[in-house]
Amino acid sequence: MKPVFDTDKRIRLGIWGLGRGATFIRSAAALNIDVIAGCDLHPHMREEFRKNVPDAFITADEDEFLAYDMDAVLIATYLPDHAKHAIKALEAGKHVMCEVTSFLTLADGVRLVEAVEKSGKVYNLLENYPFTKENMYLRKLYQDGFFGEFQYGEFEYVHECRGLTYAYNVGHGLPIEPGYTLHAWRSGLNYHLYNTHSLGPLMQITGLRPISVTAPKNTVFLDGTFPAGRSTSVAASLITMSNGGTMRNLMGTTTNDYHRNCRFWGTRAGAENINGLKIRVGASGYGVMVDMKAEWPEFGELADSMGHGGGDFWELYYFAREVLTGEPAPWNIYAAADVTAAGIQAARSMANNAQLTEIPDFRKQEDRDRYRDDNWDPRNPDFDPMHIFPDGHDPAITGNFNSVMLKLFPLHRPEGLNLAAQVYDGMKIFDQIGNGDQRHIIVERGWKLVQWMPEIAEDCRAAKVIADAYPDSMPGKMIHKLLERDEVAWVLDTEKSIAELKAWLRERW
Ligand SMILES: NC(=O)c1ccc[n+]([C@@H]2O[C@H](COP(=O)([O-])OP(=O)(O)OC[C@H]3O[C@@H](n4cnc5c(N)ncnc54)[C@H](O)[C@@H]3O)[C@@H](O)[C@H]2O)c1
Numbered sequence: 113m114k115p116v117f118d119t120d121k122r123i124r125l126g127i128w129g130l131g132r133g134a135t136f137i138r139s140a141a142a143l144n145i146d147v148i149a150g151c152d153l154h155p156h157m158r159e160e161f162r163k164n165v166p167d168a169f170i171t172a173d174e175d176e177f178l179a180y181d182m183d184a185v186l187i188a189t190y191l192p193d194h195a196k197h198a199i200k201a202l203e204a205g206k207h208v209m210c211e212v213t214s215f216l217t218l219a220d221g222v223r224l225v226e227a228v229e230k231s232g233k234v235y236n237l238l239e240n241y242p243f244t245k246e247n248m249y250l251r252k253l254y255q256d257g258f259f260g261e262f263q264y265g266e267f268e269y270v271h272e273c274r275g276l277t278y279a280y281n282v283g284h285g286l287p288i289e290p291g292y293t294l295h296a297w298r299s300g301l302n303y304h305l306y307n308t309h310s311l312g313p314l315m316q317i318t319g320l321r322p323i324s325v326t327a328p329k330n331t332v333f334l335d336g337t338f339p340a341g342r343s344t345s346v347a348a349s350l351i352t353m354s355n356g357g358t359m360r361n362l363m364g365t366t367t368n369d370y371h372r373n374c375r376f377w378g379t380r381a382g383a384e385n386i387n388g389l390k391i392r393v394g395a396s397g398y399g400v401m402v403d404m405k406a407e408w409p410e411f412g413e414l415a416d417s418m419g420h421g422g423g424d425f426w427e428l429y430y431f432a433r434e435v436l437t438g439e440p441a442p443w444n445i446y447a448a449a450d451v452t453a454a455g456i457q458a459a460r461s462m463a464n465n466a467q468l469t470e471i472p473d474f475r476k477q478e479d480r481d482r483y484r485d486d487n488w489d490p491r492n493p494d495f496d497p498m499h500i501f502p503d504g505h506d507p508a509i510t511g512n513f514n515s516v517m518l519k520l521f522p523l524h525r526p527e528g529l530n531l532a533a534q535v536y537d538g539m540k541i542f543d544q545i546g547n548g549d550q551r552h553i554i555v556e557r558g559w560k561l562v563q564w565m566p567e568i569a570e571d572c573r574a575a576k577v578i579a580d581a582y583p584d585s586m587p588g589k590m591i592h593k594l595l596e597r598d599e600v601a602w603v604l605d606t607e608k609s610i611a612e613l614k615a616w617l618r619e620r621w
Pocket of ligand 1: 128129130131132133152154157172188189191212213238281420
């Protein structure tokens with residue numbers, strides 16, 4: 113394959129945080145990037161990394177890592193630490209790519225922007241969703257004037273990540289240790305902070321920046337999540353963009369996953385990307401809606417072979433291009449600050465009864481000065497993922513908490529308790545399901561459940577042991593509520609339910 117860049121220069125890269133961070137190894141080589149070092153606090157993350165990059169320098173010590181001879185650092189550590197880690201890497205003389213989002217408080221934001229400017233190094237936010245085929249094509253059309261002016265949009269990143277409350281993001285998930293603590297930042301997350309995969313694409317398509325936001329509080333949580341003061345399970349906000357248009361931003365953990373849906377209205381044409389890109393032409397609500405097949409501008413084959421619909425390829429591509437040729441990448445520190453500040457201000461709006469809240473522009477000195485000492489922290493002040501059981505709890509009981517919860521809610525898979533719910537609820541609506549293939553999926557999952565029901569019942573009992581020992585703790589209350597679900601009673605009556613299920617399945621297929 114023809115090389116992407118017309119140069120032999122290579123970029124020596126270290127990866128800091130080896131969960132999501134390690135997924136970039138595959139895209140790197142084709143983009144003149146050599147992964148030569150890795151850093152993670154946890155031995156199992158380092159071991160996994162070593163399997164993929166055996167010759168790399170691998171350490172748990174961030175100072176030793178940053179002292180290593182390399183040009184750039186990719187930061188994929190815990191979200192609240194990104195600004196601190198980016199500033200440290202810039203001060204060590206490295207270019208920085210940083211996973212979403214860029215900072216946790218607006219004061220951190222000002223510090224980071226100024227650290228990037230002072231360093232003279234490249235800083236890119238690793239925001240990948242603007243670079244799907246569909247979003248890149250929409251950008252091209254928008255920049256050509258096809259849509260007219262942006263009027264209104266709905267963009268979504270709805271992703272049920274419950275398992276990541278209990279697990280490290282590696283393979284099918286490894287339970288967090290010690291088992292009686294939760295994930296450092298994903299448990300109790302205010303999803304307004306995780307706004308880049310939905311607001312990011314709109315910013316990229318239109319070139320507009322967000323200027324204010326209002327966000328109502330939603331107090332309805334899914335079982336298996338941790339409701340606390342500032343967390344949300346569904347985060348919806350209305351954002352005013354710099355041209356006066358409006359955007360509805362939606363993130364969260366729900367029972368209806370839409371990783372990257374959008375609906376988009378311009379003054380000349382509209383578009384939607386819900387299971388496929390469609391465009392309405394005719395500068396009118398009566399225009400024709402046509403199905404589109406978006407193509408990559410270039411390097412299609414390479415991009416197609418990488419993660420997140422090619423987005424992971426493009427974010428590394430733009431970074432490498434900027435380091436190698438000086439041509440600016442789209443997600444520089446100012447765009448990163450716009451999108452990150454919008455999330456923080458949405459969380460703040462939510463905490464203040466949906467008060468309309470401005471989104472500062474850190475390109476401007478006066479905005480920096482106004483927020484330089486703003487240390488408002490969007491996390492829950494009364495929720496500590498390290499202390500979810502009462503003092504003096506017995507680790508022989510509580511130490512199983514994460515492994516049991518991860519079995520009930522496995523990472524990104526329709527298994528565990530969700531398998532029981534799918535079959536239980538699927539049976540109720542089965543005869544009205546219009547599509548034969550989909551009926552077949554319910555039946556297939558039913559047979560799977562016949563096999564797995566005894567194990568799921570065992571996991572429910574193991575969870576009950578923990579909840580019964582600490583009924584007033586947050587996990588105790590959460591488990592007891594979870595176990596009240598109808599399908600749990602069904603699964604716990606295992607022998608009878610398996611017999612009934614088998615009879616039902618035989619009749620259907
Ligand atoms: N763009 C995307 O599609 C996407 C997908 C997944 C994750 N992410 C982002 O990637 C980042 C990492 O997420 P993740 O899914 O890997 O889960 P994670 O947050 O559990 O992983 C962070 C890793 O960093 C390590 N770490 C934390 N602090 C460290 C330190 N000081 N020194 C060394 N190692 C340290 C942890 O041990 C852990 O392995 C997050 O910011 C998340 O927002 C982005």
